[in-house]
Amino acid sequence: MENLKKRFKENGHKMTTQRRAILDAIVENRNEHLTPEEIYDIVKIKYPEIGIATVYRTLQLLEKLNIICRLNFDDGYNRYELNYDSEGEQHHHLICLDCGRVMEVKLDHLKSLERQIEEENDFKVVDHNVKFFGYCANCQK
Ligand SMILES: [Zn+2]
Ligand SMILES: [Zn+2]
Structure with missing residues (x-):
């Protein structure tokens, strides 16, 4: 997580509480390959004020920073998981x-x-x- 925070900073972004919560949801459910809607449902429990648009935007940012990658399993959903680069x-x-x-x-x-x-x-x-x-x-x- 320290590394990820650094990567945020180097690219001129802040690790906000909501961004952190979204990243946590992905890390904690790393075997699930979550859709944005599923991530939203998880984060909403702790942060009811979060909007789905924030989730989409944050996922785009995390993807741009190479922290997560988008998966397509041909089932009509975008799914996300941690980028293997950050896992080794x-x-x-x-x-x-x-x-x-x-x-x-x-x-x-x-x-x-x-x-x-x-x-x-x-x-x-x-x-x-x-x-x-x-x-x-x-x-x-
Ligand atoms: Zn089966
Ligand atoms: Zn996977």
Whole structure:
């Protein structure tokens, strides 16, 4: 959190109570991949005066500062999670087509795949985004 505060300051922004509350909601529910509406519902409990517009604006700011990233699981919602840069390790998502559950996986061999792509195509890879669609253990039954 100290690091994040610093990043706010360096970019000329203040870490206000409401911004902090929004960030806390994302950090505390980091396995949930929350939508702006879900974040709003969480923050509202403690800060009933907050408006959904503030949530949207803050999410945009946090995204711009690379603190969070926006996810698209093709379910019609924008979802947010902490940027893997701030956590140290990237993960990918398994999305259940039946119940919508999202699980996280680490894929170490993607690094070597990146290197292979670079060598074979003379292409500098800076990022990748992998989603797997299928059925979770419950929905396979
Ligand atoms: Zn499922
Ligand atoms: Zn995730």
